[in-house]
Amino acid sequence: MSRPALVVTGASEGIGLAIAGVFAAKTGHPVMMIARRSEPLEAAARSITDRHGVTTIPLALDITGTDAAQIIETTLAAHGLHAEILINNAGVGLGGTFAGHDEATIANLIDLNVRALTLLTRHFLIGMLARRSGGIINVGSLGGFAPGPYQAAYYASKAYVASLTRALSDETAGSGVHLCVVTPGPVETAFHARMGANESFYRKLMPAMTADAVAHATWRGWRLGFRVIQPGLFTPLLSILMRITPWLLLVPIVGWLLQKRYAVKG
Ligand SMILES: NC(=O)c1ccc[n+]([C@@H]2O[C@H](COP(=O)([O-])OP(=O)(O)OC[C@H]3O[C@@H](n4cnc5c(N)ncnc54)[C@H](OP(=O)(O)O)[C@@H]3O)[C@@H](O)[C@H]2O)c1
Numbered sequence: 001m002s003r004p005a006l007v008v009t010g011a012s013e014g015i016g017l018a019i020a021g022v023f024a025a026k027t028g029h030p031v032m033m034i035a036r037r038s039e040p041l042e043a044a045a046r047s048i049t050d051r052h053g054v055t056t057i058p059l060a061l062d063i064t065g066t067d068a069a070q071i072i073e074t075t076l077a078a079h080g081l082h083a084e085i086l087i088n089n090a091g092v093g094l095g096g097t098f099a100g101h102d103e104a105t106i107a108n109l110i111d112l113n114v115r116a117l118t119l120l121t122r123h124f125l126i127g128m129l130a131r132r133s134g135g136i137i138n139v140g141s142l143g144g145f146a147p148g149p150y151q152a153a154y155y156a157s158k159a160y161v162a163s164l165t166r167a168l169s170d171e172t173a174g175s176g177v178h179l180c181v182v183t184p185g186p187v188e189t190a191f192h193a194r195m196g197a198n199e200s201f202y203r204k205l206m207p208a209m210t211a212d213a214v215a216h217a218t219w220r221g222w223r224l225g226f227r228v229i230q231p232g233l234f235t236p237l238l239s240i241l242m243r244i245t246p247w248l249l250l251v252p253i254v255g256w257l258l259q260k261r262y263a264v265k266g
Contacts, residue, residue: 010090093195149255
């Protein structure tokens with residue numbers, strides 16, 4: 001019989017690495033850590049083994065590949081493991097005007113944030129339902145609560161993640177399997193620089209959480225059986241404001257925050 005394991009995508013740095021560490025330490029389960037670049041991934045895996053004494057299985061894999069779920073499953077099986085908790089964390093942002101991005105860049109965002117997350121969820125949910133245990137944590141964003149001019153495709157992708165996860169958590173209620181979405185506001189990682197958003201107003205005006213704080217909040221929310229986990233104090237407050245403010249007002253405000261500062265001075 002196979003043993004339970006954690007599977008974390010995008011685990012070589014940022015929020016994924018922090019979640020892998022906290023969940024591995026709390027559960028003691030072996031953790032499969034996935035990212036594309038093997039060097040930082042191997043180093044991240046070693047750091048978790050050293051700190052928490054758990055088995056780590058680094059898997060260098062682009063999860064947008066069509067056979068990603070099968071490769072993960074086969075690698076787990078080779079270690080006598082199954083996915084008890086899947087954490088769909090890998091994601092990419094995209095800052096700037098929508099029309100200014102080429103098709104391949106937008107397609108890559110949809111492939112990773114939407115398609116890969118959906119197919120991994122489906123693949124591993126089937127086994128969890130059969131075992132009547134475990135669950136899936138999808139990493140969304142505070143951005144999933146509103147349209148986001150200048151990060152339009154990214155915000156839309158996170159609205160999809162929230163919608164899919166909330167629907168599935170309802171569909172699977174009582175099955176022994178738990179699904180939840182985590183919706184952090186800004187977090188201090190390399191993510192913002194990668195999408196060219198460090199010049200945006202929100203980076204100056206909004207406080208950013210640490211990845212560790214997000215990981216601990218995710219663990220607490222998971223243990224408490226929350227369907228939507230909103231780390232910190234600021235994030236739940238903002239999400240309430242975003243839900244009660246009419247979009248006629250909200251969307252231009254979000255757009256102003258996401259716009260690059262030099263574009264306004266222009
Ligand atoms: N940072 C924030 O402010 C913030 C706020 C709310 C939500 N989030 C969400 O939180 C998640 C993690 O964000 P982060 O800030 O930790 O990002 P990050 O620091 O940029 O890390 C991204 C991770 O994903 C991996 N990755 C990227 N593309 C991949 C692919 N195709 N296949 C496998 N792995 C891939 C990266 O490693 P490789 O490059 O080696 O593949 C890296 O490990 C994302 O879903 C993001 O949307 C972030």
